[in-house]
Amino acid sequence: EAGVAQSPRYKIIEKRQSVAFWCNPISGHATLYWYQQILGQGPKLLIQFQNNGVVDDSQLPKDRFSAERLKGVDSTLKIQPAKLEDSAVYLCASSLSGASRDKSSYEQYFGPGTRLTVT
Amino acid sequence: AQKITQTQPGMFVQEKEAVTLDCTYDTSDPSYGLFWYKQPSSGEMIFLIYQGSYDQQNATEGRYSLNFQKARKSANLVISASQLGDSAMYFCAMREFPADNYGQNFVFGPGTRLSVLP
Numbered sequence: 001e002a003g004v005a006q007s008p009r010y011k012i013i014e015k016r017q018s019v020a021f022w023c024n025p026i027s028g029h030a031t032l033y034w035y036q037q038i039l040g041q042g043p044k045l046l047i048q049f050q051n052n053g054v055v056d057d058s059q060l061p062k063d064r065f066s067a068e069r070l071k072g073v074d075s076t077l078k079i080q081p082a083k084l085e086d087s088a089v090y091l092c093a094s095s096l097s098g099a100s101r102d103k104s105s106y107e108q109y110f111g112p113g114t115r116l117t118v119t
Numbered sequence: 120a121q122k123i124t125q126t127q128p129g130m131f132v133q134e135k136e137a138v139t140l141d142c143t144y145d146t147s148d149p150s151y152g153l154f155w156y157k158q159p160s161s162g163e164m165i166f167l168i169y170q171g172s173y174d175q176q177n178a179t180e181g182r183y184s185l186n187f188q189k190a191r192k193s194a195n196l197v198i199s200a201s202q203l204g205d206s207a208m209y210f211c212a213m214r215e216f217p218a219d220n221y222g223q224n225f226v227f228g229p230g231t232r233l234s235v236l237p
Binding site: 033040041042043044045048089091093106107108109110111112113115 | 123152161162163164165166169210212214225226227228229230
């Protein structure tokens, strides 16, 4: 079974530029998550999708960050314009379903991440 | 509001010995799940073990076990027979299961860096 795919793996941009990240979850996984992990910290959930609907985006800085999952499969996360403090690893994860308490549904599988450096 | 505390920024353990990584949490929701993830230097997050708030027994997965003390709100990870490959960052995480049955705001702790010494 193929894992969660993310691209690009690395990105360097200047502040005020725009950037987009792509994620393809494991086939059949209904729930997709985007996390921001700043160096030395634990991941912070930015947004959670259930199929193509947003379940939780309470920690997404909506003035500059946007995300979509139009067909309920792959997803893009965009930052426009980028700030220095956006430098981080952006992790995508997927799970079978976010709705049930069953272990098989909430166990998240993570992609390799995209390391963003804003200069 | 959810909160995860991991008080040990770094831990050392001798190869083949057992080690306990601490995790305390704060939630007012009676239904929640606790997770441990491993993050090697490669950066990928690897799921290790899960404990549900209503589970009667402590979770075990191979060399990993979770010492769940609900009254103390602690969920410590025990790694038995440490191996050199266990050297990594370890994150404790929690999510609540609200009445609408959608997990909200999966929260990670700051992590503990474990170093296994030969």
